[in-house]
Amino acid sequence: MSKILNLTLQVWRQAGPNKPGTFETYQANGISDDASFLEMLDIVNERLIADNKIPIEFPHDCREGICGTCGVMINGQAHGHERGTATCQLHMRKFSDGDTIVVEPWRAKAFPIVRDLVVDRSPLDAVIAAGGFITAPTGTANDANDIRIPKEVADSAMDAAACIGCGACVAACPNSAGQLFTSAKIWHLNSLPQGQAERYKRTEAMVETMEQFFGSCTNHGECSEACPKEISLDFIAYMNRDYIKAKVKNRRLASQS
Amino acid sequence: MLPNASIPEGPIADKWDSHKFNVKLVNPANKRKFKILVVGTGLAGASAAATLAELGYNVEAFTFHDTPRRAHSIAAQGGINAAKNYRNDGDSVHRLFYDTVKGGDYRSREANVYRLAQVSVEIIDQMTAQGVPFAREYGGLLDNRSFGGAQVSRTFYARGQTGQQLLIGAYQQLMRQVGLGKVKLHTQAELLDVVVKDGRAVGIVTRHLTTGQVSSHSGHAVVLATGGYGNVFYLSTNAMTCNVTAAWRAHRKGAYFANPCYTQIHPTCIPASDDFQSKLTLMSESLRNDGRIWVPRDRDDVRSADKIPEAERYYFLEEKYPTFGNLVPRDVASRNAKTVVDEGRGVGPARNGVYLDFSDVLKRDGVKVVEEKYGNLLEMYERITGEDPQKVPMRIYPATHYTMGGLWVDYNLMTNVPGLYSAGEANFSDHGANRLGASALMQGLADGYFVLPATIGNYLTDFLNKPPVSTDDPVFQQAEAGVRDQMNHFLSIGGTHSPEHFHRELGKLVWEYIGMARNESGLQKAIGEIRALRDEFWKDVRVLGTNESLNSSLEKAGRVADFFELAELMARDALTREESCGGHFREEYQDPDGEALRNDDDFAHVSAWGWNDADTPQTEHREKLEFEYVKLTQRSYK
Ligand SMILES: Cc1cc2nc3c(=O)[nH]c(=O)nc-3n(C[C@H](O)[C@H](O)[C@H](O)COP(=O)(O)OP(=O)(O)OC[C@H]3O[C@@H](n4cnc5c(N)ncnc54)[C@H](O)[C@@H]3O)c2cc1C
Ligand code: SF4
Ligand code: FES
Numbered sequence: 057m058s059k060i061l062n063l064t065l066q067v068w069r070q071a072g073p074n075k076p077g078t079f080e081t082y083q084a085n086g087i088s089d090d091a092s093f094l095e096m097l098d099i100v101n102e103r104l105i106a107d108n109k110i111p112i113e114f115p116h117d118c119r120e121g122i123c124g125t126c127g128v129m130i131n132g133q134a135h136g137h138e139r140g141t142a143t144c145q146l147h148m149r150k151f152s153d154g155d156t157i158v159v160e161p162w163r164a165k166a167f168p169i170v171r172d173l174v175v176d177r178s179p180l181d182a183v184i185a186a187g188g189f190i191t192a193p194t195g196t197a198n199d200a201n202d203i204r205i206p207k208e209v210a211d212s213a214m215d216a217a218a219c220i221g222c223g224a225c226v227a228a229c230p231n232s233a234g235q236l237f238t239s240a241k242i243w244h245l246n247s248l249p250q251g252q253a254e255r256y257k258r259t260e261a262m263v264e265t266m267e268q269f270f271g272s273c274t275n276h277g278e279c280s281e282a283c284p285k286e287i288s289l290d291f292i293a294y295m296n297r298d299y300i301k302a303k304v305k306n307r308r309l310a311s312q313s
Numbered sequence: 314m315l316p317n318a319s320i321p322e323g324p325i326a327d328k329w330d331s332h333k334f335n336v337k338l339v340n341p342a343n344k345r346k347f348k349i350l351v352v353g354t355g356l357a358g359a360s361a362a363a364t365l366a367e368l369g370y371n372v373e374a375f376t377f378h379d380t381p382r383r384a385h386s387i388a389a390q391g392g393i394n395a396a397k398n399y400r401n402d403g404d405s406v407h408r409l410f411y412d413t414v415k416g417g418d419y420r421s422r423e424a425n426v427y428r429l430a431q432v433s434v435e436i437i438d439q440m441t442a443q444g445v446p447f448a449r450e451y452g453g454l455l456d457n458r459s460f461g462g463a464q465v466s467r468t469f470y471a472r473g474q475t476g477q478q479l480l481i482g483a484y485q486q487l488m489r490q491v492g493l494g495k496v497k498l499h500t501q502a503e504l505l506d507v508v509v510k511d512g513r514a515v516g517i518v519t520r521h522l523t524t525g526q527v528s529s530h531s532g533h534a535v536v537l538a539t540g541g542y543g544n545v546f547y548l549s550t551n552a553m554t555c556n557v558t559a560a561w562r563a564h565r566k567g568a569y570f571a572n573p574c575y576t577q578i579h580p581t582c583i584p585a586s587d588d589f590q591s592k593l594t595l596m597s598e599s600l601r602n603d604g605r606i607w608v609p610r611d612r613d614d615v616r617s618a619d620k621i622p623e624a625e626r627y628y629f630l631e632e633k634y635p636t637f638g639n640l641v642p643r644d645v646a647s648r649n650a651k652t653v654v655d656e657g658r659g660v661g662p663a664r665n666g667v668y669l670d671f672s673d674v675l676k677r678d679g680v681k682v683v684e685e686k687y688g689n690l691l692e693m694y695e696r697i698t699g700e701d702p703q704k705v706p707m708r709i710y711p712a713t714h715y716t717m718g719g720l721w722v723d724y725n726l727m728t729n730v731p732g733l734y735s736a737g738e739a740n741f742s743d744h745g746a747n748r749l750g751a752s753a754l755m756q757g758l759a760d761g762y763f764v765l766p767a768t769i770g771n772y773l774t775d776f777l778n779k780p781p782v783s784t785d786d787p788v789f790q791q792a793e794a795g796v797r798d799q800m801n802h803f804l805s806i807g808g809t810h811s812p813e814h815f816h817r818e819l820g821k822l823v824w825e826y827i828g829m830a831r832n833e834s835g836l837q838k839a840i841g842e843i844r845a846l847r848d849e850f851w852k853d854v855r856v857l858g859t860n861e862s863l864n865s866s867l868e869k870a871g872r873v874a875d876f877f878e879l880a881e882l883m884a885r886d887a888l889t890r891e892e893s894c895g896g897h898f899r900e901e902y903q904d905p906d907g908e909a910l911r912n913d914d915d916f917a918h919v920s921a922w923g924w925n926d927a928d929t930p931q932t933e934h935r936e937k938l939e940f941e942y943v944k945l946t947q948r949s950y951k
Contacts, residue, residue, distance in 0.1 A: 098589060098813070105855060113864075118552040119594075147697070180380070181380050193367045194766065198438060201399060204452065
């Protein structure tokens, strides 16, 4: 049977990128514990509008944990306290009556605040544009079964490819590092036979683009803890290994030309 | 007048090849002189933009999302069809073609569907080459499954995240072109008008969602790959921001909207739990392979499921359809669930669901087997409802899932407005009155990777060395002014209810009258009530804040305004189509067993509606459908 919760919210409100921000307190009473966290925010917003107050902007779209749009800090934790769960999949039954919930946007230099809880995560796209692809123009492909890929390899690529690009790893990291995201993207492609031709060029380009935007990794592991897809820290090790190799190989290639 | 659909002559198997040979080609050195605007960066848009740029065209891509990888395509779970016949189980291009025409209840164009089946084979090769980690067997070959009642295994998949992996593939190809400077990408740019000059599409007007800036973009051709309109129902399995605005604004500028009443309801979704429900979650159809669907026989029975003895359970699908049982097609399963819930037999706190029970298979195969097969789905269900489906039966109910209707396009994917193209779910092309599972991803990628890049040149060659119309031209200035006026108007109404409120109320009307089952008086009533609510919306909507900042209420107001007009057209289209076919079930047209009754003599056509003005209903144009290769039969699942 569903329960009714009365909650106190402290929500970061900021009118624009270069505007000052502050916490506002809202009473969220009469919330069914069947509601999702975002539906709770919907209810608060409808009440704000009824009171002639500007509603809270928060990021969301699919509400199924797959598009990577949602993501806020809930009581200091990226996507809240439930492991392996995106903000949109968090339900109010994980909270208790009388709780105070602090809601903030991702905090990272690379992710400037757009408004309230919404940030700009475009540096993640810049990392992909630098090399996060396999060059395969339309019309050039062989039959898909020409390349046999052992199941274990396909599975490992898929484990990495499951990343939804939400940026929680960056938000959770004390240094705002982009390693978990970048390594997941690199390992998806580097682990597959199709990705070998560009393996080292890709790794170097993506890592160096990442470094332009994000802080450095000092092995805290907070990223993987916060990741809604539980992307493994191992990928960071693989990325570092490939990066070192890339530096050697690419230098050798450069000296040959 | 509806233009000719440009279907090539010759035997069906040769049409696409001969068409590719016959279309005018653009010389490689000239391609960069043509600017193409691609709106939408889901599967259809991202693949089109990337491929057009590879060919050398000058491409600009637009999405209102903050990155192309958020498009709703990301949420597709089940898989993608292709006539590879890797299983050697009798599949072929012809069989996929046949199944798709039949599945669409004989309301699609044979030539388009045949091409789709042909191209499907190349899609899998292309996506594999890009690094999509499709499921593999231990021998390293691609795995397949049978999906949605198909009798062959032709569905390729990547765990339960096929759409995500395909979209990441197409997005990566797009980002490669962005990195190379071949595609200019505009994110957070929402198309709010299509600009037409001398009868041709010459550009678009967008509003930047975080700054409110309204700007014009001109090109030689415009492609709309902006997805489906399922959110007209408010509650659907679509992502929250899916909307009809791009297609609708094109419609208002003259593009015909075809078959709007063809909407697909998916039988296995989690029922709404309360008024605050914001969307519905799809549970994969594969659950029906092992789950048994039932409700209490006695409508006053409020005991918990485990207290209801076998004899007092009504397995309505198994009883009514002994051959197919729980595996009847989506529309049949959905309608029957609605019937029992309407009869007062619904289960759950809101009595708005039916049980999908795993206890038999748990007993037969054990927990481990069930977890392996359905683990992530069961977990997803538990996360949302707080109930463990291994202990209490799941509750499911149908929800809107896909829209077969959309912008009318010819064989080249061009709308009736020259220079304006449409791809993916946004067009009406290939699925007739009902889409088969795992065929939307196929169609989006077929359109974007293979069809559009081959056909668009035919139109462009006439414009060689003619620059696009300047954005200083009065047509652009007027369109921009129109967009600004609409924004300012919303902000000035100062009514009492949010856009969300009106959307929810509209959705209730659409679901009630233009949902799973429709009838004449309901549809008449719907038109009146939708109009009344629309008038109230324009008088009483409350949009706070400003235009010059991120303002999702303001965005929403524009989208809801378009949904109102679309909903009315859906009702009109459903009213005009006096037959039942696919996703369109008119209660007046059913056989004594309650099965849909098609009327091929009078309704084997596409209804393409042309805009008049906000107060004059659209004019219907009919495209007759000819069937040369497929014999029209009535479905039976008894
Ligand atoms: C839950 C779910 C599961 C599904 N599972 C399957 C499946 O297993 N197999 C299958 O084949 N199909 C499935 N489908 C259907 C399939 O996912 C979609 O039909 C398909 O992905 C649509 O792709 P698209 O490229 O046409 O549109 P979308 O992916 O919806 O992309 C639309 C794009 O247009 C942009 N856009 C829209 N309007 C504007 C505007 N006004 N201005 C600027 N940009 C705009 C958006 O930003 C986005 O980039 C599923 C659908 C749902 C809802
Ligand atoms: S690695 Fe995890 S936390 Fe980081 S972007 Fe990907 S899904 Fe989000
Ligand atoms: S809203 Fe899509 S992942 Fe949460």
